[in-house]
Amino acid sequence: MTDILIAGAGPVGLTLALALHRRGIEARVLEKREGLSTASRASTFHPPTLEALDEVGVFAGLRRSGVQVDRILWRRVDSGDFASSAAPQAATLDLGILRDETRFPFRWHREQHYLTPALLGALPPETVRFSAGVAALHQDDAGVTVTCDDGSMHRARWLIGCDGSSGAVRGLAGIAAETSDYAHRVLRLLTPLDLRAHVEGLDGLGYLYDAGGSCSLLRMPEVWRLIFRIAPETPDDAALAEDHARARIRRFLPHLADMPISGRDVYGVRKAMAAAYRAGRVLLAGDAAHLTNTRGGMNMNAGVHDAMTLAATLRRVLDGGGDALLDGWARARLDTVRGALLPRTDARVAADPGGEVARMAAMTPDQARAWAREASMLDIAKAGAP
Ligand SMILES: Cc1cc2nc3c(=O)[nH]c(=O)nc-3n(C[C@H](O)[C@H](O)[C@H](O)COP(=O)(O)OP(=O)(O)OC[C@H]3O[C@@H](n4cnc5c(N)ncnc54)[C@H](O)[C@@H]3O)c2cc1C
Incomplete structure (x- = not known):
């Protein structure tokens, strides 16, 4: 087993x-x-995710392929010359403010599909069985037996459902979930134009505002992502249409309305929370x-933090610490989702675009440090660790 x-x-x-492998657990x-x-x-x-990836031994190999973001910019675009850092309603935050709290006081931008091959490559061969979706499970006092849709059967002391928002494990374990949709969807445009050359003060992340909305600018290794909210009544094809995309750019970056667009998509955003992280020998992350x-x-x-804290807890349990440790982990992680992850994200979604820049600009150094700790998840990453 x-x-x-x-x-x-x-x-x-x-x-x-x-x-788990690094802790000697199969x-x-x-x-x-x-x-x-x-x-x-x-x-x-x-930052705490970078610490985790460093701890398991994959960040050093990936680091140079991604973008290190040291500074965040907030700027009103309807209050004068938005391209000038001297404009009154602009604010920046240097994440170096966190240097006493983390070895990685910055954000790092890279597509997640570059991380997964690095993780897979660091695992012993044969760790992953592909084309083997979990289709059924049965628990008893000693373990969990899983049947996959390729007909294979597997048995273990614990099963961890990391099968995403439409996975099977949560439902098979009888764990309910509260779900809802955010009202808006998101239009994402990609451009190869280096926006740092055109928006003063921009490093790798910027939020541009007018009284009615915002546009986020994220620097990726080869492109920039421009992110806009789309009203529920706007169909996808209308949101993706050239005229609409150009109008969105013009509203926030009038001097760059003709920028090259190398990719575009629209996606919906959902909210969900499982009622529990544990049902017997089945856990979720x-x-x-x-x-x-x-x-x-x-x-x-947050999912990576679930994984790191769970691995440390399982090591203790397998060393004879008692499986009540898993209840403590499950409670702490659920409390973190309910008390921090969801409300923190919702607060960002609901922030008044007209007031956001002034609020950031007015922060004292202590308030800025507290904001950066929360935005970087340093205060919640270790919740549930034994
Ligand atoms: C456009 C977009 C942008 C995002 N940006 C960010 C961001 O910047 N930062 C951030 O923190 N998060 C972001 N997210 C969220 C992030 O992508 C997810 O939180 C992340 O992928 C979750 O990882 P996961 O391993 O839990 O699930 P997934 O990545 O969904 O992986 C689940 C895996 O389980 C497999 N699976 C499904 N069912 C079964 C089954 N029955 N049996 C076995 N395997 C199964 C799936 O094939 C999949 O490989 C973004 C999401 C989107 C859509």
């Missing part, structure tokens, strides 16, 4: 497998797809347990 079975070879399942991963996902999803890695808006870039990061 394997110690741990993990459903799902996304960033959370693979981080968990590697963190884990097997069952993945429904034929290979790793290459979908364009998370781009933002916060990552999107299987929580889903938030992409604003602030926290959900995958």
